[in-house]
Amino acid sequence: MTRPVWIDRARDAISAAESDYFERFSPPEEGGRQSSVLILFGPHDGGGEDVVLTERAHTLRSQPGDVSFPGGKREPSDATPADAALRETHEEVGIDPATVEVVAELPDIYLSPRQFVVTPVLGWWREPGPVDAVDPREVHRAVRAPLSHLLDPAARFTVTHPSGYRGPGFEFDGLFIWGFTAGLLSAVLDFGGLTVPWDRDVERPLPDSYRPGGRRDALTQTATEGRS
Template structure:
C-alpha cells in the first residue's frame, strides 16, 4: 500500500534548501574535494500505520506517524564499529548521481527496493576532513514499506525503524560531551546511543521540519568509553569539533 508523503518532510526540504548559506558553510568541502559518498535519510510510515510493515519497531507499540531507518554498524568493522548510522557508503563509478549511490547502498545494506523510495531532495555536501570524505545526504520517503533486514552482515549488525515519536521525546534527548571539547545533540533509544554525524543530521531535519519538541539542552551526557580519544569515533568527533571552532 502506498503511503502519502507527510507535509513536514516537504517543509524540511524547502527550509534546508532555502537556508542561509552560512548554515552549511562550516562543513562545506574544500575545492580539492575528497572521496565521494552518500547516506540515505529515509523516513516512512511507522509500522502499524498505513503501509507500514516489517523491520524492528523501536520503543514499543506501533502507531501512527513516521519512523526513520537507522543501522547499527557491524561490531567487527575497523572504523566506527557498532555506531548508529544512516544506510550509505562510497559512490561507485556505476552510480549516476549521489541519490543513485544512496539508493544502491540502502538496498545492499538493508534490502529496501529503490523503486519503493521517493527521493525528496539531495542536500548540501558535508566534508569529513580526517578521512577526506565528501558526504551527500539524500532525503527520502519510503512510500511502500516492506521487510527490513541487515542484508550485509559485514557492514550492518542490525537495521531498525525508529519511530519519530520516540526520538522526539525530550527524555530521549541530551547534549553529548567529549573530552576534546565537542558538544552536540544526542539520542538514546532501545539501548542505542546516537551522536556525532548521524545525530546532527537527524536533529537538523527534525528542526527544519518543525517537529522538534523543546528539550533540555543542559542535560549533558559523556560518550561511552568506546568513543573516547583514540577510539573508533575519534576522527569523526575531531571533524565536528574543527567545524564548530
C-alpha cells in the same frame, strides 16, 4: 503513501540556504572521496513516521558499532548521489529502491579527518516494509526508529567529550546516536518544524565503548572543527 508536509518543509528550508549546520560542514574546493547516505523516513505502524538507522558491524575497522544512516562510497556505476544512496541501502538492509521516493539531495557535508564528501539524500518510503542486516559484514542490525520516541525530550541530551565536543544525542532501543548521524537527523527535524523543546543542559559523556583506542576521534574532530 503520501509523504508528510514537514518533509517538504525541511527540504525547502535547507535548500533556501537557511541552515548554518550545512554551511559549517561545507566541503573545500579540492573536494574529497564521494559518498552518500539515505535519510529515509516512512509511515510508522503506530502512527506518525519513523527513520531507518543502522548499527555498523562490530568487526569493521572504521567506526565499528556506530549508529548511522544506510549508505556508503559512490561507485562509477552510480549516476547520481541518490543512486549511490539507494544502491547502498538495498545492499545493506534490503530496501527496494523502487519503493523509495527521493525528495532531495541535500548540501554536501565534509568529514575532514577521513576526507569524505557525504551527500545526504532525503527520502520517503512510500511502500515501507521490514529492514534487516542483509550484509552482516557492514551492518550488525537495522531499525525503524519512531520519531515520536526520538523527539521525546526525555530521550534527548547533549553528548560531551573531553576534547570539548558538544552535540545532540538520541537514544533508542539500546542505540546511542551521536556525532554526524545525530547532528544531521537533528537538523532535518529542526527544519521540518518537528522538534519539541528539550533541555540542552542535560549532558551525557560519550560512552567509553564508542571511543576505545581513539577510533571515534574522526567524528569528534569534525564536529569540533565545525564549531570553530
